Amino acid sequence: MSSPEVVINVAGMVVRFRSVCRLRFLPVEFRGFAVVGAQVVDMDIDVEVAPTSGHDESACVSSFVGDCRGTEMPDHRWETGFLADGSEYIVVDFYDNSLYNWVKLTLGQSKGLLQLSLKDSSVAEVDPYIFPLLNIMVSRLIRRRHGFLVHSSVVSDNGNGYLFTAVSGTGKSTMAGLWESMGASVINDDMLALVPCADGVVANNIPMPYYSSTPRRATLKGIFLISQSKVNFINPMNGALAALRFLSNTISQPCTKAAAVQHLEDVSSVTARVPVFSLGFKPDVDIVRDIRNLNL
Amino acid sequence: MQKLVSNNNYALSTVAGDTVLVPVSDSVNTLCNLFVLNELAAFIFSRIESGRDVADIIADVVAEYDVDQQRADADVNEFVNGLVDKGFFHFE
Numbered sequence: 001m002s003s004p005e006v007v008i009n010v011a012g013m014v015v016r017f018r019s020v021c022r023l024r025f026l027p028v029e030f031r032g033f034a035v036v037g038a039q040v041v042d043m044d045i046d047v048e049v050a051p052t053s054g055h056d057e058s059a060c061v062s063s064f065v066g067d068c069r070g071t072e073m074p075d076h077r078w079e080t081g082f083l084a085d086g087s088e089y090i091v092v093d094f095y096d097n098s099l100y101n102w103v104k105l106t107l108g109q110s111k112g113l114l115q116l117s118l119k120d121s122s123v124a125e126v127d128p129y130i131f132p133l134l135n136i137m138v139s140r141l142i143r144r145r146h147g148f149l150v151h152s153s154v155v156s157d158n159g160n161g162y163l164f165t166a167v168s169g170t171g172k173s174t175m176a177g178l179w180e181s182m183g184a185s186v187i188n189d190d191m192l193a194l195v196p197c198a199d200g201v202v203a204n205n206i207p208m209p210y211y212s213s214t215p216r217r218a219t220l221k222g223i224f225l226i227s228q229s230k231v232n233f234i235n236p237m238n239g240a241l242a243a244l245r246f247l248s249n250t251i252s253q254p255c256t257k258a259a260a261v262q263h264l265e266d267v268s269s270v271t272a273r274v275p276v277f278s279l280g281f282k283p284d285v286d287i288v289r290d291i292r293n294l295n296l
Numbered sequence: 297m298q299k300l301v302s303n304n305n306y307a308l309s310t311v312a313g314d315t316v317l318v319p320v321s322d323s324v325n326t327l328c329n330l331f332v333l334n335e336l337a338a339f340i341f342s343r344i345e346s347g348r349d350v351a352d353i354i355a356d357v358v359a360e361y362d363v364d365q366q367r368a369d370a371d372v373n374e375f376v377n378g379l380v381d382k383g384f385f386h387f388e
Contacts, residue, residue, distance in 0.1 A: 066324040239312035240332055247330075257307040260318045264330070268311045 006128045007035040011193040011204035013044045017128050020048045025128045032212040047112035055104045059083045064253035081255050090136045131209040138206050146266045147195035149251035154192050154203040157184035161218030165249040166226045182288045187216045201270050220274045221296040229280025232287050242276035243268040298387040306384050
């Protein structure tokens with residue numbers, strides 16, 4: 001049965017999407033991140049959802065744009081930034097979507113508005129997970145907690161979280177698979193949301209467009225900048241080099257000086273709390289033993 | 297003499313004691329690398345931002361470091377031209 005609201009918990013943030021019109025949300029699990037059957041008392045963001053016919057572009061004072069036309073993903077263009085009143089916005093224009101022309105999410109401190117431009121105004125039920133809107137929303141919200149997204153794989157091994165990052169094709173998924181074969185659990189092998197907390201830096205999985213999961217998290221004990229190698233090596237990195245090498249694999253939308261500096265400071269803060277290593281590995285389980293022997 | 301003018305598309309920050317030049321961008325397509333400034337680069341950059349012209353900066357470098365005029369001239373101009381090539385400054 002469809003519902004007028006859905007509540008999700010992503011990276012420790014609780015977000016409620018609430019229809020203020022006739023639209024209803026399909027009874028999907030929000031790729032596994034829906035909060036089901038529990039009374040939600042503390043929400044971080046309460047988002048109203050309604051169809052609309054137009055949005056005011058003149059209210060945007062700064063923006064960052066990504067254009068995904070001509071890529072392997074369905075054609076779309078996204079824009080995020082700030083409005084004159086300080087609230088944040090995300091707009092996704094779709095060029096290959098059967099349901100939406102565009103969608104716009106405006107985020108205040110605790111309230112939000114999700115406007116849907118539907119191709120068919122008679123549509124009564126929608127899937128609340130809209131890609132890439134949700135992922136961009138997660139990046140904006142965790143930024144408020146000095147967190148950020150990073151292309152990486154993360155595993156949890158006896159309570160120890162290890163993060164592996166590099167450009168695509170280097171071996172993040174291979175590394176995750178090696179750990180899984182040795183009894184560890186994979187938090188995610190593509191993208192994680194890192195959020196600093198009182199007891200450490202926590203890596204969280206986020207909803208992915210093509211499969212369902214459940215919320216998973218691990219407190220990081222080590223960050224590994226990986227490369228392929230004929231022999232295994234693990235070399236500690238410090239200072240600016242560690243932060244900047246790690247930063248190159250993080251997701252950033254530096255549309256203002258403040259945003260650019262904050263992102264750099266957030267990444268630096270993480271690398272100051274979690275040891276960073278340069279790691280070269282051959283694709284077998286020896287590397288798992290080598291990392292375990294670090295006793296981080 | 298041409299004046300060096302900021303394009304206001306960067307921010308400076310400090311990471312682990314190093315000065316980092318962070319680009320500000322409005323698009324994925326125009327994101328570029330950030331740069332770690334060594335001591336001399338940070339010295340020159342601070343003087344650029346305070347409005348000193350290139351000739352005065354060269355004199356500052358000669359006075360501050362144990363280098364001759366020719367060496368200072370080459371280093372400062374190389375750095376300044378690099379900033380212009382990367383789009384952080386332009387000449388008026």
